[in-house]
Amino acid sequence: MEEVERLTERTDELCAKLQEEHKKRLALEKRTAHSDRIVKDLMLQRDKTVREIQALHAKKGESSATAEGQMHITELSCSEIKEATNNFDHSLKIGEGVYESVYKGFLRHTNVAIKKLNPESTQSQFNQEVEILSRVRHPNLVTLIGACKEDQAFVYEYMPNGSLDDRLGCKDNSKPLSWQLRTRIISDVCSALIFLHSKPHSIVHSDLKASNIILDRNNVAKLSGLGVCRMFNDEFRNTTTLYRHTHPKGSFAYIDPEYVMTGDLTPQSDVYSFGVVLLRLLTGRPGFGLLKDVQRATEKGCLEALLDSSAGDWPAMQAEQLARVGLRCCEIRRKNRPDLKTEVWTVLEPMLKSATNMLCSLSFKSVSEDLGGVPSYFICPILQDVMREPLIAADGFTYEAEAIREWIDSGHHTSPMTNLELLHPTVIFCRTMPSALRSKNGCRQMQINMLALSPWNFEMEICCVLNSLTQINLHKQNASVLF
Template sequence: MMLRQKSLFKDKVFVALPDEPRDGKSILSWAIDHTSDSAEIIILHIVRAQKRAKRLECMYIMEVKLRREVEAQLSQIKEDTETLKQATIMLQNELGWYKYQWNATVNALQNVNKQKRLLEHSISESDSIASDLGESVRVSESLVQSLKLEYNKVKRERDDAVKEARGMRIEKEFTASSVYGAFNSEFSLTELEQATQVFSDSLTIGRGGFGSVYKGFLRNTTVAIKIHNAKSLQAKSQFQQEVLVLSRVRHPNLVTFIGACPEASAIVYEFLPNGSLEDRLNCVGNTLPLDWHARFRIITEICSALIFLHKHKPHPVVHGDLKPGNILLDANLLSKLSDFGISRVLLESSVTGSDAHFTSQPMGTPAYTDPEFFGTGELTRQSDTYSFGVTILRLLTGRAPLRLVRLVQEALNDDDLHSVLDHSAGEWPLVQAEQLARIGLQCTDISRQNESTSPVATPSYFLCPISQVVMRDPQVAADGFTYEADAIRDWFDCGRDTSPVTNRAISNCDTVPNHALRSAIEEYLQQNKLQKQFAHG
């Protein structure tokens, strides 16, 4: 196809060239054939070639650009490779350092293990030495304990000898002028038999472990005759002790000692028709209850008698068995303290430096006896003071003495003393009754402390001599000392036949419950518990 266009200068001929050669001719030849010589031939194929060249140029430019990018990447990779090489070298160096450190650590650990084995060997040798030393210490402690027991034994024997010598001296002083004193008489057994109708049962007014008491008519006077059991060595000792004391002491509130009959181990007293305070508190024989006035007066009278005994010169006297059963009442209900069978003249103790009497066989009525006396065998003025305190509480309440201290203490703590007072005595003056109750509690204060809120150490006589712990079931052994039941039982079960305290032979393995000490321990523990609660409150 040919297109013609005229112009101002000449005609232009546009020839559309086929895409493929025709008639076996080239495209250029075909174009010449189909155009005139004067026409300008623009071969469109050249345009395409130019476009292709442009494309190729663009591709070249892009290829160059791409090549540059690749070269940049290769350069970067080369730099990274170099960096990696350097890092590898550094890691190898670091690994070598760590390997060196690991080797050093292994060597150090080996040295430590070696030292450990040496220390274990040393410890083993030390344990062996310690075991040997422990055995030596145990042997030494056993030896020290044996020496201590031997020392205590010798000391006790020395104290016993000193006390015996002093007792003999005191007895000699008491009996220097007369066997029974200037104001007393000695009676024959015949006189006593006539006075009591040969000790008729109808005239018996009292019986006890010591013997019997009879009402008699002797030398135109109604008297009380106390006959001690002639077969009992203890009764004979009590007879001698009572005569020894009463023949030298006189007081309106002490029973009047008239005389004695050594042949019958009998003592003659004044007769007091209203019997004992114990009988009157229990209204024996349908007697009328004592009113509170009489009870107040009796407390005052017995207090006066105790002060007289405790301040007696040249040596104080301790009754040792103060209780309502040993307080007698005359026709006017005047009270008089009697039964001095276990009373003692106090000597200065070589242990405490104070006036005291020591015995390995404490006696007395458990509920009224100072627990310290049962625990230590030390009879002091405080022993009577404790008994007097229990007696005061009995007169106020009319109740049995066992656990009476705790009962009154709890009533006072609850501000309810009126509930425990003996209402058969009449309308009590509560202020004075409370004052007396507090006095009674102070007398029975086993801690011996004035400030009830202060913590107190456990009294030594509450501790078992064997286990050194507070006793729960105290038992008196044949040696006269008190022990925890399990501890003394184990002591005997091991085949021992000696006293744990004195190391002397013990006659038998029998024990008797110490109810008084047990009650005192329970009251102490209860009081201590209340004190701790008050202190922390």
């Protein structure tokens, strides 16, 4: 009986402790649930804060976007810039100006041009160039890839053919520019200026010269050197005559005389510089004293003697038209200079179409001869070389894949061959046909890729290939054709 009583008491004690532990467990569960709610609330607050930060970044990014679309500028570190240029190695310097030095660099597996402002340059100049290039995008304006604020350096797309100044001087034994190419370059520069001068944000380059016009691998001209340009903001939108009083900057041979006298900068100041560039392309001569020489030759009817013979035989009527346009652009008084969009472009547009068609025809002939009689079907109209990966574009012509993609991605909406607008920018890969070997003497292999964009294109390309293979077989008896 005593043992039973002790066990009963012990059992009661254990039951009481169990109840206490149960109560503690319930309390802990409540505290855990409360903590979970606190954690969830904190996570919601964190997500809300992140969204607010992203909204602020997006709002900040909108200030550097154009009306046509936003353009992001990549921020780069000093170490990346120095590594890309081998700590600004002098052997990599490809250009030098009053305000900057330009180096060829290799950044993130890509060839780039890195412009570093001189120590004398101000921070405002750096900020202005970033602001301008982040607001505008055009096929004939250089593309800004990134910038380093600490080093005051800009990273641009690399332009293999250098500046127009170098090409006019045939630097590094480069080939002289033909008159057809010069006509296209004049049109490219005019197109870029029309875009810059257009409202609501009219931009004056103010330092247009041959060294600030650079050529890509296809000799398409692009304007650079926008560090000293001026943007006319909202207060200037509704004015008929845009101007801004500022201290004259730029190269003396290209600078607007009225700008020097008054300090008033207007879009017509760029028109004067454009006229000097045009006359330089026409004659191949330096800018100093060029205006008087062309004016004297035009009045005496002996302009032909002043033309650059290395460009080939300029058509007499076209050369005279260009000379008169250049002289009008270089009028001392601004009000006598022509409007680029309504007057100059109407003269250049038909010249551009004619020169482009002739340029393609001549290029096909010369390249075919250089490559030992290779049919034109195998030659890319843009690269002027045998195609390895041909694609058919909307204009019905065949191009090297890399070249036509670069042409379209750079903002061109027209055909490189006809200069007519492309119906669509799509190029599609298809099955690859086996290659045709030109000979057994080590000549390169030609691989033809077919794009079945339409039955007509497919049939046309088949005929071209069969015709080409026949010519190759006749030209080289040892050639073998694999099917």
